[in-house]
Amino acid sequence: MSHTASVPPAIDPRSRAAALRRELMRNRLLDTVFDLYQPGQANGHLVIDDVIQAAAVSRGSFYKYFDSLEAAVDALGERLTAGMIGDYRRLFDDGDDPLLRAVGGAAMAMLRAWHDPRWAGFTCRVDYVDYFERASTFDLMVRDALDAARSQGQMAFVLIDVAVDLIVGVTIEARRRLMRPSVAGPRAYMDEMIARTFYALDTPPLAVAAVLDRVWLRLAKDGPVLDWWSTNHGVPAS
Structure with a gap:
């Protein structure tokens, strides 16, 4: 009886690239929220429009990653x-x-x-x-x-x-x-x-x-x- 080592499935380079793009975009949005919360900024009434404008992305792009601004703030809090x-x-x-x-x-x-x-x-x-x-x-x-x-x-x-x-x-x-x-x-x-x-x-x-x-x-x-x-x-x- 022959024994063959299992070979892990190859990762599609396109899937890897897509995952990297998603991670980069998510980090870009979180970095933007971080920037908008820096000391001295008038951010007491920060809204999603402020984030998408500063990040230069569409509203749809934001909602692909976060359901709300509060969710993005929580994600940033988790990262920190x-x-x-x-x-x-x-x-x-x-x-x-x-x-x-x-x-x-x-x-x-x-x-x-x-x-x-x-x-x-x-x-x-x-x-x-x-x-x-x-x-x-x-x-x-x-x-x-x-x-x-x-x-x-x-x-x-x-x-x-x-x-x-x-x-x-x-x-x-x-x-x-x-x-x-x-x-x-x-x-x-x-x-x-x-x-x-x-x-x-x-x-x-x-x-x-x-x-x-x-x-x-x-x-x-x-x-x-x-x-x-x-x-x-x-x-x-x-």
């Missing part, structure tokens, strides 16, 4: 959140001290806002925050780090939702400030915001200071591989 999760996992892993993971997540979000104001502007919007709360793996990762830190006696709180909301709320306000070009002393600002937040969770000041030093060293070492990292910014001086 996936990127944030990937970055977090590149910098911090499950074997790390949970306090390091918790502080590191807050520091990474703040640092990216300083590097990438467009990202900060979009992720501070109510649209994104609502998406983040509905469908974020990152939220679950934050909860896991906080719960583990509490179990190890590194912090104290009763309700995990209070701890999560405190950190998320603080990082949103911090991103709003750090995306401004005129922000002064970004490192001092980030350090104090993070310290005050974790003091509120009963983390000892010396423990916060020690873990912050470790976080900044890791960001300085591994941060330059991240897509949003700007060599002109790096890690701000303390």
Whole structure:
């Protein structure tokens, strides 16, 4: 009895090209939504016509990919959140001290806002925050780090939702400030915001200071591989 290796069906080059065109168009529309949501734009009443005009596509082309502007905003939120999760996992892993993971997540979000104001502007919007709360793996990762830190006696709180909301709320306000070009002393600002937040969770000041030093060293070492990292910014001086 002969045995023949199964051969996967050949991929039609035309199908591959069509799939690539669809992906490029979808990304073009998402990039346009991102551009229209950048800081300083009057985008409080953004409508589909704004997107198709800026992207130079037809209304029909838009509706091939998204049922509504809200669907496009959610898709953009999904893309940005996936990127944030990937970055977090590149910098911090499950074997790390949970306090390091918790502080590191807050520091990474703040640092990216300083590097990438467009990202900060979009992720501070109510649209994104609502998406983040509905469908974020990152939220679950934050909860896991906080719960583990509490179990190890590194912090104290009763309700995990209070701890999560405190950190998320603080990082949103911090991103709003750090995306401004005129922000002064970004490192001092980030350090104090993070310290005050974790003091509120009963983390000892010396423990916060020690873990912050470790976080900044890791960001300085591994941060330059991240897509949003700007060599002109790096890690701000303390």
